[in-house]
Structures are given as structure tokens and as C-alpha cells.
Amino acid sequence: MRKIFILFAVVLIGFASCTDSGQSMTITVTNPLALERVGEMVEVPMSDVVAKLKLADTAQIVVLDVDGQQVPYQVTYDEKVVFPATVEANGTAVYTIQPGTPAPFDVVACGKYYPERLDDVAWENDLGGFRAYGPALQARGERGFGYDLFTKYNTTEPILESLYAEELNPEKRAKIAELKKTDPEAASELQKAISYHIDHGYGMDCYAVGPTLGAGVAALMAGDTIIYPYCYRAQEILDNGPLRFTVKLEFNPLVVRRDSNVVETRVISLDAGSYLNKTIVSYTNLKEAMPVTTGLVLREPDGATVADAANGYITYVDPTTDRSGANGKIFVGAAFPAQVKEAKVVLFSEMEKKERGGADGHVLAISEYEPGSEYTYYWGSAWDKAAIKTPDAWNKYMAEYAQKLRTPLAVVY
Template structure:
């Protein structure tokens, strides 16, 4: 009798396992009146696991409505992501199933550049960024601002540009058809880094002390930088920055964190040049646009987007002693001033558009930035 019971139990268990669907349907609706084709759809990995079981050696495979396999990625924080492809007011359907592991062309990439004094650089198919590490302090002094590389190719160029620069083959300060490095940072926040703004003063930290690459494409690259404790008006605070970039986006996401037990005024800043620039602040105070009057590159449009809004925009000027020249260097910033809530990271986005790569004028970049901000407030509707 026991043997019969065991056989019945095994049969029921097998039937239960076989009845579990091997794929799941996902519908993605764009509620916006503008296209969001490159926005990433994010599915909880736990939710996917509840619907689709992987056998040993298998991976999740995403297919579009035509049955074509499209690029996807499992992120470090437990999500399955893929590009939505949705146009304005459109709804599309995808399927997620178990299948063979796929290799996709990288559309995002980042690396710790030990061969160039500890830079950390990251990029996608639209834009590129870098930030400075500890080895650079000895020769250039401290700088924890954000640098941008103007690129006009969908290819990944970080490794190529560094290799050519360091070997003397070609300088990345000259545009040879792919773009160039023409942005000047110095002892500033550069293209959108953040610092405490306490008692009317920016409190700048030094170069990052340690780094961690959390994930590296093909659709999202994320890195975390840890800084030495920062003195703010006699108080020491810890500081970390987590940057992530998605394929197709002009912006990098920034999660800024300070170890503070009380609210503090902070500011993300863009270096302000002496002339031929413009500043745009949205009526809702959710984004700022600054036109960078680059002499070599032509107009570049920088943007800061704060989903929760900012308190104000301030133009701030200060002087810093230059250890090399023994003179004071003057810097001005366009600051997006916000309130950092105690024990709560602040999230914002920084990025740019170039007149030679998709943005004919400032109005075009403003439309993109406005839509980007709206998209953050009105997420894609995902059902499965």
C-alpha cells in the first residue's frame, strides 16, 4: 500500500511540475504622448522565477511580438531588463522563456582605468563619462568632479581612446570622426557631480578612494565609488556615489549618499563658463539645462534632472588655490540646490546632448530632457 501511495505522490508532483508554464507573456504600455523606445522594462527576477523555471545551464530569453530574441540582462539588484520599443500611446507584448544563454553586443560599458592614473570611465551608445581616482592627486591635485567625453558614434570607444592616447597613436583631445575630450573640470563639480552646500559654500571632497563595478552591460552598467570622509563645517560625513547608465539614454543615474543624521542642503553643479552660455530652469524645477560653449566641439547641452524637484537654482563663484601655479583659480557653477534627507540617498540624473550627434539646437535637447523627466514620473505600465 505504501508503494502505491508513493507512486501516486510522485505522479502528482510530476504533473504539478509539468503544468508550470515554460514561458510568460509581458505587456508593456506607454502612457506618454512621446516615444519611449529605448526605455528599459524592469521585471522583478523573483516574479519571473515564479513563472518560468530554468534548467541547469539555461538563461531567461526575451522575445518580441515577432518571435525575435532581443537583448536582455539580469541586473545585480535582481531585475530582468530589456528595451521596451514602445512608441507614443502604444502597447506591445513580449514573452520570457527558458533557453540557451545569449551573447549580445554591448550597448553600455565601464572600466577602472589603472593604466591612466585610476580613472573610472563608463559609456553607452550615446554618451561617455569619467571620474578621477586616487593616483591622479599627486600630479593634478584633488578633483572629484564629473568629466564628459563628447562622442558621436554608437560604438563603445573607452578602451580604444585610452589605448590610442597612452600609446601616442592618437589624442582623444582631437576629433577624428568619433568625438573628443574637450570638457574642462579642474577643482569643480564638472558636469553634474554633487557636494554639500552648507552656509553658502560648496564643500568639495577629493578623488574617490575605492571603486566597485557592480554590473557591466549589455544594457546597463553600474559602478559604486566610495570617498574618504568629508569635513563639512567641522563635521565628518561619509560619502558614496553610485552611477548607472542604460542603453540609449543621454543621462546617467546618480544615487548620492552621505552619512548624515539630519537634513542637509546639497547641490549638483555644472561648471559655468565666462561667456556665450545659457541657462534654462524648468517651470516645475525638475530639470536644469546649461549650454556649454565649447570652442572645439561646438555647442554641447548639459542637463540635470531631479525627479523630486529642486529647491532653487543658484550661480555660485569661488576661488581655489592652485598648488602648481601658486595662484588662485576662479570657478563658477550653475547649482541645482536640493535638500538631502537624513539617512535617505538622493537620486538625480546628469547627462548631455551634442549638436554633432542628434541635437541640432538647445530646443531639441530641452524637449528630450523634458520628456525624460516626464517619463520618470509616469513609468511604463508593465503587466505579466
């Protein structure tokens, strides 16, 4: 597994004060819920750490638990120290930040831009992987509106880079093209051997997106009509582990009602230990309030869904691309820290079903977007071949996740 050493620079305050061995910062984390919080990320502004510890520009820090053991942490692009905290139900936990040399930490959350695969941006943590489609795919005329996902099991290490490397291996692809002329069966076997659509023991891509919202894309609505966003036009990876991956995506201008040049921006982050991505969506040049929806594509008209506006989450049990059941079931969902106006299942007409590549509809959670604001929500997935085995377990996870979003950990220092 890759490891990363945490290094950072801070404003010079004075080298002598940096070396004060007794300087430390106590972080008290309180859990107001009757639910245990395990590995939930706590954020402390780096500026507060610098001020409290009187750090010099060459200083390093460590984060310690109550037993004095080092806790993995990361300094993010927006200058926050993030680390996983575990707090008992209705309990508190104490952590310490102090000058010191951090241990190397395993890289858990990470991602990459893949221009060689039609400009995919793909990322993962210990529990699963995801991707957003890019301009090269759009240029081919493919309608990749939604998020795709990769299942993962039997490992907590990053796997996507190796999956892409095999899938795109130029020598093996050339060999497949050659074999198709003389030995189609051998060509098929080699194709299966390198494909990330086949489970080789660590996970796979067995989720169908098509021209839909996929696994949780947000979109503006004109009345009841979804304004489908196309592929991103520009990407910037802001954080790349060890504990958090963050990417900023910017989209092509749209005409929305009477507003022209409306540009959508998304900031997506995935933390170690979470099944869900945090996504912050904003629209520039939008002049009036509009409905915004988050959707999960349905591949069955009567599939197992939950649409709970009051408690702030939606879920669906996806049958995967193999309807025989060989690939198991994928649980998808979205959770919302703010009040949801409406959550419901919307089925396509026969005409729209053809337009949407045979999909049956969406589970939608609808809110209101005010110009100049940010729309924040969480979306993601689990696989029944990994830790979460049943729809009930997934729905419990999602319901509790929504509770935690609406009742965050309290951090005092």
C-alpha cells in the same frame, strides 16, 4: 563589436519543471504619457522570473517582442532582468520571457578602471562617454571634483578603451619624449595623433572640468557654500554590459558641520540609448538634514542655461575647450525624479573664479538631503556634431526625460 552571451544561475526548483515547453511570462508595459517611449529600460526582478517560469539552475531565458523576435536583455548585479521597451504615446506593448537560448548581444554600455591613467573610471554607451577621477590624481594635488565626459559620433560601438590605449601608448610616448629633443614639430604631430583631446573621427575629450562640479556632480552645501567632494577612494564595477554599466564609488570621510567621518557613496549606472546617467548618492554618519545640489560648470557668465525647478531639469550649452567653435558645442544637463527646491545660476566672484580655474559659475539644482536617505538624479550630455544639433532639441529632450522620470512606465505581469 564585442558580443556577450547571457548566462545565469538560479535556485534549483526541479529540472523536469524547467523543461516545460509551454511555460512563459507575459510582460505588459503601459505608457501613461502622451510621449512615445523608445528603448526605455524595463526592469523585472529575477526572482519573479524564476518563480513564474519554475526555472532550474542551468536554465536560460529569452525575451521576445510581440512579433516573437528576441530582444537584448541583461541580468544586473541587483538581480533584475532589464530590456529596452518601445511603447507608443498612451499605449501598451507586450513582451514575453520564456526559457530558451539567447542570441549573442552587442555590448553597448560598458566601462573600465584605468590605474594606468591616474585611476580613472571611464564608461560609455552608444551615445557618449564619461569618467570619474580617482585617488592617484588626487595624490598629485589635482583638484578633480567633477565628472568629465567624452563626445561620440559616427559609431555606436565602444571606443574608450582604444582611445585610452592610444593616449597612454608607452612606446609612442617614449618616442614623443625623444623627438622633443631633436624635432619638436614631429613630437607635436605624434602627440596629436595619439591624443584623445583630438577628434580622430569618433569623438574626443573637449570638455573642461577643473576644480568644479563638472558635468553633474552632487555635493552637500553648508548654507550657500558647496562642499566639494574630492576624487573617489574605492571603486567597484557592478555591471558591465551589454545594456547597462554600473559602478559604485566610495569617497574619503569628511567633516560636515559638526558631523565627522561622513562618507559619501555613489552608484552610477548608464543604460544603452540614454544620454543620462542615473546616480544614487548617500551619506553615512550625517546626523542632520542638509541642502544637496547638483551642478553644471559654466564657462561663460552669460551662457545659454535653463534652470527649471518646477519641471525638474537644468541645462547648459558648453563652448568646449576650443572657443573658436571647431569642436562644436556640448549640451550638458541634469534631471530629477523628485521635487527640486530651487534651480538657479550662481556666478563666482572674481576671487572664487581664480580658485575654480577660471570657471564662471554653476547652474545648480538644490534639494534637501535627509540622513539615511538616498538622493537620486540623472545627468549627462550630448554633442551638436552627433544627433542632437540645437539647444532647443536638447532642452526638449531634457524636459521630456524629466517627465518620464516622474511618470514611469507601468509594468504588469
